[in-house]
Amino acid sequence: DAGITQSPRYKITETGRQVTLMCHQTWSHSYMFWYRQDLGHGLRLIYYSAAADITDKGEVPDGYVVSRSKTENFPLTLESATRSQTSVYFCASSKGTGYTGELFFGEGSRLTVL
């Protein structure tokens, strides 16, 4: 049971480059989320998806793009990376109806933008 997996786990890129972080879950959970984790800020929601082809902005969506053509995949793209996007990114899924249920997190993707 793979659960929820992210790739790459570590990525170093340069300012202005496009980066895509992948997220895959095997549970067929409807809801999926992308968070970024920065010291002093906890976990902040970037985007979420209630189902395939349904996505919506979270607290800090600027500079990010998401898509969800299949239930199991929820990629996050930084179209033109900036240093302020250096962070640890966590993908999560929920078997509940959105936020009022347990979130299952991936292992995280550490992104460094030089």
Place this chain on the structure above:
Amino acid sequence: GENVEQHPSTLSVQEGDSAVIKCTYSDSASNYFPWYKQELGKRPQLIIDIRSNVGEKKDQRIAVTLNKTAKHFSLHITETQPEDSAVYFCAAASSGNNDMRFGAGTRLTVKP
């Protein structure tokens, strides 16, 4: 939107002592309050949660209390052990608003 504040940011206790972490929230519509534990280099994992129709919930050495009137909730860990050392995050969510906000986290260190 919802705003969650968490205190303290760091907490150090002796093994066997109790630890208390407190959170306040701003949105009176919030009705779900989970707590996540994140060990160093690992993913956050749910340890306990409480819904607005309950004032207290216990699971072995862990308990959470909720005061809806005051808009605050707390995590209590009794008989702390070194393996309790981690960062703990509180969160508040509203099923109606489809929004969850996390606190900034508390780094708990249990000294053997």
